[in-house]
Amino acid sequence: MAQSELVAEVARLRQGDPEALGPLLARYQNRLYRYLLRLVRDRATAEDLFQQTWLRVVEKVHQYDALRSFEAWLFALAHNLAIDYLRRYRPESLDELQSPDEPRNVQFPSAGPDALARALEQERAGLVIEALDELPAVYRELLSLRFEEEMKLAEIAEVLDMPLSTVKTRLKRGLERLRERLANIAPREMGQ
Amino acid sequence: MKNGHETIRELLALAAAGALDDQEARRVEEHATACAECAAELERWQSLAGALRRVPTPQPSRELIARVRAQAEWKLAQEAERRRDTRVMALLLMFSWTILLTTWPLVRLMGGGVWAWLDAMPGHVWFWLAGYTLLGWLAAGAAVLLGLRERGARRTA
Incomplete structure (x- = not known):
């Protein structure tokens, strides 16, 4: 349409x-x-x-x-x-809505990038969904709106009724959290 | 204080998400061509972004869609009726207020003054006045009934 x-x-x-x-x-x-x-x-x-x-x-x-x-x-x-x-x-x-934007020192596990790469290379969509499901609602929602619904940041800000700068900050935190989870899940799921 | 490399590294996740403005995106691109570490990190973020875009889409069942459509159509009809009722209610209220406010001027006009009307008002004038007042009350009563019905509908919605 x-x-x-x-x-x-x-x-x-x-x-x-x-x-x-x-x-x-x-x-x-x-x-x-x-x-x-x-x-x-x-x-x-x-x-x-x-x-x-x-x-x-x-x-x-x-x-x-x-x-x-x-x-x-x-x-x-x-x-x-x-x-x-x-x-x-x-x-x-x-709960995470209360103070989700506090700066965190993101430390990816040492095997993070490799495990992540393996998980993604093998197109384990199930792993991505599992990692996504483990994230707090605030990040799940943002990642879904950006990557699945392919909304622009301004549209996301309108949907969530929040400033553009907050959308950006949370999007970054959401991606970092997802990567952390995925790197943790991937070795476990792959029996490594 | 962060140096240029660290600043760019902070932007890599958003770059992969397509969430940077043109100037930032250009800075990241220029830096990544010269810095292998950031180029590799950007590639990891881009893989993650790609994986997110490829997550399968769950589909709602046909039964759900049919049910939602039927309920939405019912609601649409209900909303149309509610709006019509509101318009009618407003008209009725306006009509009853008009009657109320014009009663005394009419009485004075027809009877030659309030006291004259009270002393010796002809029978047919009484009849028309009673009918006129009744009409006003009926309009106001109908408006109240419509209002009550709408309030009931809102409560049950």
């Missing part, structure tokens, strides 16, 4: 046309579901939040500012619902 078609579908949805739902769902269903699944790590919860997000879209589409990116608006709705859920039922998963 081209950008002009997206604008037209959103406009139709604002007018209450139910036929506009199909194309919008088709366009975003996989990406939105993947993002929620990465964030909450539980299929049933992701499905529930996916459903809630689309109901919220229908409810709030009149408040959507057509000058903004629909994608950023949609993911921001999903983000808010997911964060509310995590805050209510799994507050421990948000």
